[in-house]
Amino acid sequence: MQYISAAAIPLMIFGIVAFGMSRGIKTFECFIDGAKDGLETSVRILPSLIALLVAITMFRASGALEMLTSLISPLLSVISFPKELAPLALMRPISGSASLALVRDLLTQHGADSFLGRCASVMMGSTETTFYTLAVYFGCVNMKDTRYTVKAALLADLCGMIASVYVVRLMLG
Amino acid sequence: MINYIWGGLMTVSIAAAFLFGRVEEVANAAMQGATEAVTLSLSLLGVMCLWTGIMKIAQHAGVIALFSKLLRPLTRFLFPRLPRDSEALDAIVMNMVANIFGMANAATPLGLKAMKELSRISKSQVASHEMCMFAVINTASLQLIPSTVIALRQGASNPYEIIIPVWIVSVITLAVAVTAAKLFALKE
Structure with a gap:
């Protein structure tokens, strides 16, 4: 299992580069071209990352985060969902940069190898910025009524958040 | 929505800081957060570019x-x-x-x-x-x-x-x- 996880990336890179070469693609030039896109994205998200990481770090330092999580913890303990992950679960569907900042915060606070760090990573990797996606997709066609879309998407997100905790507990301990 | 969330986080943090007597910690946290954001995006930059680069090859192929x-x-x-x-x-x-x-x-x-x-x-x-x-x-x-x-x-x-x-x-x-x-x- 560990081996598949570790081998997935090298195998994928091998497959893509070999496939590209077999098709006569200028692999190096393509790579450089694509890497520029990555550079652009990084620069583009920096301002919002600064704004949100400042807000989240302040929120934790002020003691407000602690108060909020202990307020909702009785509710979460019913489904044995760690209260430290509640802010991330709430923020994930709303803002990608904010959840990125929260995961980073959880990883530095508890460590990437901790149970919480692993749960946060899986939650981040297996869900999307639901509201942003819906706004972009329905916005481009001027839809007035999106019917059951938000309900279905948020239900799926909720299941994903809870499943993350259980799957990490089961597979990584 | 993000405007309310961000504004709320900022104002509640500062209000809570005065309430709980953590003004100094919160002041430091603001600067720490800003610095952290730059470190974070720099540490993500390499892997991000590696991946968008590889995927450009996949796309062209x-x-x-x-x-x-x-x-x-x-x-x-x-x-x-x-x-x-x-x-x-x-x-x-x-x-x-x-x-x-x-x-x-x-x-x-x-x-x-x-x-x-x-x-x-x-x-x-x-x-x-x-x-x-x-x-x-x-x-x-x-x-x-x-x-x-x-x-x-x-x-x-x-x-x-x-x-x-x-x-x-x-x-x-x-x-x-x-x-x-x-x-x-x-x-x-």
């Missing part, structure tokens, strides 16, 4: 067209009422493949094209079942390699160990999303 054929049968189940040779279905399949490979730059334009085709078919301001299904699928993450999370996990003893758990949870999320959309569609 025609990976999207190749895997679209494999995903076709699945879309017949998801969108039974769409004609099989419609442009909408083409765009939907290609969008899903681009998402699976983490080609965000390619996925969004394809997704928007699919949405426009679907709205052209439905000719209404109320979303069709196909549009709802397609949007719901896009809110479930299909990504094969969660590259951002792996980049965040640099320094872990095994940054990659979360890949299989992510796949499992993604499949659960997608299954719930599709089932919910199908059931809600039946109910209406």
Whole structure:
């Protein structure tokens, strides 16, 4: 299992580069071209990352985060969902940069190898910025009524958040 | 919405700082957070570029067209009422493949094209079942390699160990999303 996880990336890179070469693609030039896109994205998200990481770090330092999580913890303990992950679960569907900042915060606070760090990573990797996606997709066609879309998407997100905790507990301990 | 969240976080933090007597900690936290954001985006930059670079090769080599054929049968189940040779279905399949490979730059334009085709078919301001299904699928993450999370996990003893758990949870999320959309569609 560990081996598949570790081998997935090298195998994928091998497959893509070999496939590209077999098709006569200028692999190096393509790579450089694509890497520029990555550079652009990084620069583009920096301002919002600064704004949100400042807000989240302040929120934790002020003691407000602690108060909020202990307020909702009785509710979460019913489904044995760690209260430290509640802010991330709430923020994930709303803002990608904010959840990125929260995961980073959880990883530095508890460590990437901790149970919480692993749960946060899986939650981040297996869900999307639901509201942003819906706004972009329905916005481009001027839809007035999106019917059951938000309900279905948020239900799926909720299941994903809870499943993350259980799957990490089961597979990584 | 993000304006209220951000404003709320900032004002509540500062109010709480005075209330709990943590003014100094919060003042330091503001600067620490700003510095941290730059460190974070620098540490993500390399892996992000590595991945967008590799995916550009995949895109030019025609990976999207190749895997679209494999995903076709699945879309017949998801969108039974769409004609099989419609442009909408083409765009939907290609969008899903681009998402699976983490080609965000390619996925969004394809997704928007699919949405426009679907709205052209439905000719209404109320979303069709196909549009709802397609949007719901896009809110479930299909990504094969969660590259951002792996980049965040640099320094872990095994940054990659979360890949299989992510796949499992993604499949659960997608299954719930599709089932919910199908059931809600039946109910209406």
